[in-house]
Amino acid sequence: MHKQCQCGTTMGLELRKVIFAGKVEILHVPVFSCPSCFSSEVLQHVTKDIKELLQSLGDNPAARRISFARSNELAEIIRKLVLEEADNPNVDWQSSLEERMELRINLLLDLYRYARSLGDEDWMNDVEKKLTQLSGFTSKSVFTNTKN
Numbered sequence: 001m002h003k004q005c006q007c008g009t010t011m012g013l014e015l016r017k018v019i020f021a022g023k024v025e026i027l028h029v030p031v032f033s034c035p036s037c038f039s040s041e042v043l044q045h046v047t048k049d050i051k052e053l054l055q056s057l058g059d060n061p062a063a064r065r066i067s068f069a070r071s072n073e074l075a076e077i078i079r080k081l082v083l084e085e086a087d088n089p090n091v092d093w094q095s096s097l098e099e100r101m102e103l104r105i106n107l108l109l110d111l112y113r114y115a116r117s118l119g120d121e122d123w124m125n126d127v128e129k130k131l132t133q134l135s136g137f138t139s140k141s142v143f144t145n146t147k148n
Contacts, residue, residue, distance in 0.1 A: 009036035028069035073133040
């Protein structure tokens with residue numbers, strides 16, 4: 001998965017570890033990285049959730065490791081895609097991501113309907129949050145000026 005950097009080089013999408021307050025390791029953060037100018041850019045669609053996570057940790061967090069993919073659906077889909085397709089040189093990352101997102105959204109919609117049929121408000125709210133994390137994301141909105 002790639003994006004054009006401002007310097008003209010192709011940036012690759014990676015899952016990175018972000019260190020917060022020198023104590024908290026946040027794993028599986030989707031970040032575009034440029035091998036030429038070394039700039040990095042968090043995937044725009046997850047920045048709101050990263051900020052919320054950082055705020056929830058407070059000013060003096062305890063040392064620990066957190067997987068961002070456990071709290072963000074898009075990061076989890078990307079994490080699984082990378083794990084399952086890393087050794088496949090022929091994978092079309094963009095199509096594969098879109099396919100996985102569609103499957104996940106359909107599953108979440110089914111879960112939402114089931115939770116609603118049970119009247120489980122907490123479960124409905126949890127599924128709704130996950131759907132919101134995926135809403136508005138398209139690979140075309142991310143992979144502008146792409147080079148594969």
